[in-house]
Amino acid sequence: MNKYLTFFVFISVYSLSSAQDFRWQQRAEYTMAVNLDVKTHRVTGTQRLVYHNNSPDTLSKVYYMLYFNAFQPGSMMDVRSRNLIDPDARVKDRISLLKDDEIGYQHIQSLKQDGKDTKYTVEGTILAVTLVRPILPNSKATFEMQFESQVPIQVRRSGRNSKEGIAYTMTQWYPKMAEYDHQGWHAYEYVGREFHSVWSDFDVSITLDPTFVIGGTGKLVNADKVGYGYEKNGTAVKRPAGDLTWHFSAKNVIDFAWAADPDFVHEKITVPDGPEIHFFYQPGEKTTENWKKLPDYTVKHFQFMNKTFGKYPYESYSIIQGGDGGMEYPMCTMVLGERSMGSLVGIMGHETAHSWYQAVLASNEALYPWMDEGFADFASQESLALLFNTSMSESHAGSYESYFSLMRRGLQEPLSQHADHYNTTAGYTASSYAMGTVFLHQLKYVIGDESFYRGMRFYFNTWRFRHPEPNDFIRIMEKVSGLELKWYLSYWINTTKKIDYSIRNIIGLQGTTFVTLERLGEFPMPVDMVITYKDGTKQFVYIPLNEMLGSKRPENSTPQRTDLDAWRWVAPTYTAEIKRNVSDIMSIEIDPTLRMADVDRRNNKVSLGPELKAYEELTR
Numbered sequence: 001m002n003k004y005l006t007f008f009v010f011i012s013v014y015s016l017s018s019a020q021d022f023r024w025q026q027r028a029e030y031t032m033a034v035n036l037d038v039k040t041h042r043v044t045g046t047q048r049l050v051y052h053n054n055s056p057d058t059l060s061k062v063y064y065m066l067y068f069n070a071f072q073p074g075s076m077m078d079v080r081s082r083n084l085i086d087p088d089a090r091v092k093d094r095i096s097l098l099k100d101d102e103i104g105y106q107h108i109q110s111l112k113q114d115g116k117d118t119k120y121t122v123e124g125t126i127l128a129v130t131l132v133r134p135i136l137p138n139s140k141a142t143f144e145m146q147f148e149s150q151v152p153i154q155v156r157r158s159g160r161n162s163k164e165g166i167a168y169t170m171t172q173w174y175p176k177m178a179e180y181d182h183q184g185w186h187a188y189e190y191v192g193r194e195f196h197s198v199w200s201d202f203d204v205s206i207t208l209d210p211t212f213v214i215g216g217t218g219k220l221v222n223a224d225k226v227g228y229g230y231e232k233n234g235t236a237v238k239r240p241a242g243d244l245t246w247h248f249s250a251k252n253v254i255d256f257a258w259a260a261d262p263d264f265v266h267e268k269i270t271v272p273d274g275p276e277i278h279f280f281y282q283p284g285e286k287t288t289e290n291w292k293k294l295p296d297y298t299v300k301h302f303q304f305m306n307k308t309f310g311k312y313p314y315e316s317y318s319i320i321q322g323g324d325g326g327m328e329y330p331m332c333t334m335v336l337g338e339r340s341m342g343s344l345v346g347i348m349g350h351e352t353a354h355s356w357y358q359a360v361l362a363s364n365e366a367l368y369p370w371m372d373e374g375f376a377d378f379a380s381q382e383s384l385a386l387l388f389n390t391s392m393s394e395s396h397a398g399s400y401e402s403y404f405s406l407m408r409r410g411l412q413e414p415l416s417q418h419a420d421h422y423n424t425t426a427g428y429t430a431s432s433y434a435m436g437t438v439f440l441h442q443l444k445y446v447i448g449d450e451s452f453y454r455g456m457r458f459y460f461n462t463w464r465f466r467h468p469e470p471n472d473f474i475r476i477m478e479k480v481s482g483l484e485l486k487w488y489l490s491y492w493i494n495t496t497k498k499i500d501y502s503i504r505n506i507i508g509l510q511g512t513t514f515v516t517l518e519r520l521g522e523f524p525m526p527v528d529m530v531i532t533y534k535d536g537t538k539q540f541v542y543i544p545l546n547e548m549l550g551s552k553r554p555e556n557s558t559p560q561r562t563d564l565d566a567w568r569w570v571a572p573t574y575t576a577e578i579k580r581n582v583s584d585i586m587s588i589e590i591d592p593t594l595r596m597a598d599v600d601r602r603n604n605k606v607s608l609g610p611e612l613k614a615y616e617e618l619t620r
């Protein structure tokens with residue numbers, strides 16, 4: 001592409017950006033005051049929710065999610081777990097074995113809309129409310145609720161008494177309004193996977209035994225009355241007698257999570273240019289040494305993420321020992337704490353990277369888990385590559401391998417389905433995490449590194465706080481690259497078609513070499529090829545796919561490139577004409593940067609040693 005054309009593409013990108021047509025979205029303001037009784041493990045509280053209907057629709061019903069109800073024998077989550085062939089090892093049949101004082105529940109004691117009692121029904125984890133008065137477009141309603149919950153024994157993500165001894169992991173712990181958008185309601189019975197919710201402001205007051213330390217979403221408003229490391233340096237904290245009330249505020253987030261334990265150590269560090277990062281862990285032989293080293297890694301990780309993928313917009317973030325494995329929430333994460341250093345840095349990297357994709361972009365994780373888990377995995381792998389000095393391809397290699405293994409095991413299903421409905425846990429995991437990662441690293445191959453990273457920042461800055469969907473992402477990438485990419489998105493998420501390119505034959509004729517390539521898989525791609533000559537020089541050859549309606553810009557690694565005509569996707573073969581003698585050639589390789597998820601790389605490279613002559617159909 002010549003200079004003038006490149007200039008034109010830049011202009012068009014930025015003029016399009018200002019004309020972005022965003023969808024309407026709902027809004028909620030929660031004010032909650034809750035009391036946690038650490039003897040009975042029950043929460044009683046009130047919730048005032050101002051709900052803004054910004055849709056063009058008149059709503060006669062609303063839905064809340066009551067996640068704790070999932071932790072009861074016979075729940076959807078229990079039945080699903082006991083019927084999957086490979087259930088999550090943390091759940092298995094554990095819910096079916098919970099006793100009455102170990103289960104979770106959320107009981108609604110009263111619910112009023114604008115001062116009047118509403119009618120509602122509870123089915124599993126869904127509370128369906130028939131409104132007293134419909135909520136008209138562009139108007140609001142105020143819901144006032146009294147509820148009582150029992151915190152379940154920790155089975156998955158939330159609960160009390162985790163296996164590492166954390167008293168309370170309070171996630172998915174309050175009645176939460178389901179999201180309503182241009183696709184309708186997203187009120188799905190909780191079976192243990194992904195979440196989605198409304199952009200909200202939270203004002204949360206939590207009262208409990210004063211010996212407990214809380215870490216969570218948002219900012220502690222009454223830090224100087226609470227202390228425990230939240231107070232300004234040098235402040236003399238004087239706690240009132242009796243139970244202690246912690247008052248948190250969080251603005252423009254999709255959830256509010258917290259954890260409490262009497263043994264938590266609280267440490268802080270500030271990333272240059274923000275945010276302030278808080279660490280909460282239970283000191284001990286299996287934690288202290290590694291958690292003391294974690295802050296430095298975390299600062300470097302945030303710096304990399306801010307620079308590479310867009311700036312983290314909140315003032316603080318907390319890494320909290322709690323729950324199981326690792327789970328992301330807005331402005332905080334809950335992770336198992338007793339880990340090797342590598343594992344602790346790895347989980348920190350992944351969970352905090354979710355701040356960009358789950359917390360700030362907040363795509364619907366239930367419908368598009370690959371846009372959250374996959375993108376978070378991708379970003380953290382890039383950051384860890386820098387922290388541990390490995391190459392990008394090496395850092396993503398495990399994701400490619402999981403994807404190939406998924407195919408070999410016959411467990412691949414289309415990514416476009418709801419997260420809860422995959423037939424196997426293995427299929428869901430490899431699809432969401434590994435295929436989401438490969439989707440991005442391979443996109444670098446399709447549009448080039450420079451467009452890709454510019455696109456990732458443009459995507460974040462354009463769609464933050466707006467719940468982007470797959471097409472929103474690919475449109476951004478089309479704008480920054482000047483290429484058509486709908487085919488790529490569609491093949492990757494809607495089908496299970498495979499990529500497999502091969503070198504079919506190489507024929508020399510009167511000083512020209514004819515290289516015939518064959519597309520063996522059904523998934524079409526542009527082709528990068530490198531020819532290595534016996535004199536040690538290399539020639540980079542680029543064959544765009546006609547569906548792209550253009551060529552990627554030359555990458556830094558291939559400043560000199562031979563551009564050939566586009567490969568029409570309907571054609572199974574393509575013959576490249578190289579203006580060199582076949583006898584000069586040492587080897588020819590498709591995709592030398594290993595970014596294309598080609599399922600059989602054995603037919604990607606041909607070496608023409610001195611003793612070998614050009615041949616026909618050796619590599620099929």
Ligand SMILES: [Zn+2]
Nearest residue numbers: 350354373376
């Ligand atoms: Zn994750």
